Amino acid sequence: MPELAEVEVVRRNLVRWWLDSSATxxxxxxxxxxxxxxxxxxxxxxxxxxxxxxxxxxxxxxxLADDTVIVFHFRMTGKLVLAGVPEPKYARLSWLVDKSxxxxxxxxxxxxxxxxxxxxxFKEYEPLQKMGPEPEDITxxxxxxxxxxRRMLKSALLDQSVVAGVGNxxxxxxxxxxxxxxxxxxxxxxxxxxxxxVQEMPLYFDEVIEKSMGDEIFYQNEAGMENIFxxxxxxxxxxxxxxxxxxxxxxxxxxxxxCGSCQG
DNA sequence: GCCTATGTTGCCGG
DNA sequence: TCCGGCAACATAGG
Ligand SMILES: [Zn+2]
Numbered sequence: 511m512p513e514l515a516e517v518e519v520v521r522r523n524l525v526r527w528w529l530d531s532s533a534t535x536x537x538x539x540x541x542x543x544x545x546x547x548x549x550x551x552x553x554x555x556x557x558x559x560x561x562x563x564x565x566x567x568x569x570x571x572x573x574l575a576d577d578t579v580i581v582f583h584f585r586m587t588g589k590l591v592l593a594g595v596p597e598p599k600y601a602r603l604s605w606l607v608d609k610s611x612x613x614x615x616x617x618x619x620x621x622x623x624x625x626x627x628x629x630x631x632f633k634e635y636e637p638l639q640k641m642g643p644e645p646e647d648i649t650x651x652x653x654x655x656x657x658x659x660r661r662m663l664k665s666a667l668l669d670q671s672v673v674a675g676v677g678n679x680x681x682x683x684x685x686x687x688x689x690x691x692x693x694x695x696x697x698x699x700x701x702x703x704x705x706x707x708v709q710e711m712p713l714y715f716d717e718v719i720e721k722s723m724g725d726e727i728f729y730q731n732e733a734g735m736e737n738i739f740x741x742x743x744x745x746x747x748x749x750x751x752x753x754x755x756x757x758x759x760x761x762x763x764x765x766x767x768x769c770g771s772c773q774g
Numbered sequence: 775g776c777c778t779a780t781g782t783t784g785c786c787g788g
Numbered sequence: 789t790c791c792g793g794c795a796a797c798a799t800a801g802g
Binding site: 542585586587600617618619620621658660661662665762763 | 790791792793794797798799800801
Binding site for chain 3: 776777778779781782783784785786787788
């Protein structure tokens with residue numbers, strides 16, 4: 511569940527479930543999700559009031575009353591959901607907020623992480639220092655200075671120091687919107703391509719956020735979820751723009767979906 | 775058993 | 789040095 515859009519949806523849900531509140535009960539179910547911290551430190555942190563919930567790229571931050579910060583990263587399968595019980599399937603860490611219910615960090619593959627940072631540590635947190643601009647802030651000039659001509663565009667955009675929050679699904683969807691071939695190199699884009707890319711990135715993420723929010727109160731995104739994407743996961747089907755066949759190909763280590771007729 | 779998976783990091787060879 | 793490819797992490801589902 512973890513690209514910029516999904517993390518932002520979680521953040522907005524947490525504003526409703528958790529902001530200005532604290533945990534009255536904490537269950538640490540699998541210590542492997544804790545990075546550089548201890549169960550007792552996390553429990554003490556969760557029992558404080560949350561003053562702000564922020565996001566940067568694919569990272570989510572809960573800012574606490576004493577200015578320490580809980581950092582969440584969901585990797586491939588992590589997510590935060592609201593549940594009526596503390597131990598639904600794949601639950602690794604759960605805390606009870608009286609006004610909402612159990613907030614549960616679920617993570618099937620257990621690659622995600624929860625970390626605690628002091629005020630100063632947060633300011634110097636290396637992944638934040640290195641992270642590129644958010645899609646809504648990035649400019650063509652930014653990309654021209656960070657993307658070398660020889661590099662494949664997919665590889666550059668997946669690099670979180672170039673732009674924050676882009677993942678493998680967004681790649682297929684953005685390349686389709688801008689009509690770029692999956693293996694295009696940065697030096698092969700026209701000025702118009704770069705302008706279009708910079709324009710489409712925030713539009714794409716806003717659209718996914720909107721579609722993922724719905725008006726459900728609870729964040730449930732499991733089986734039965736329809737495919738909201740235009741080309742990702744649609745191999746063998748028709749391109750919504752030109753009717754050509756959607757194909758897939760491994761690029762930069764991951765599968766890209768694309769229309770063989772109208773891209774590139 | 776096979777293959778796949780919305781992420782990241784580190785190693786290898788060109 | 790930069791780049792692409794790939795294994796690794798850990799786990800389950802098809
Ligand atoms: Zn097409």
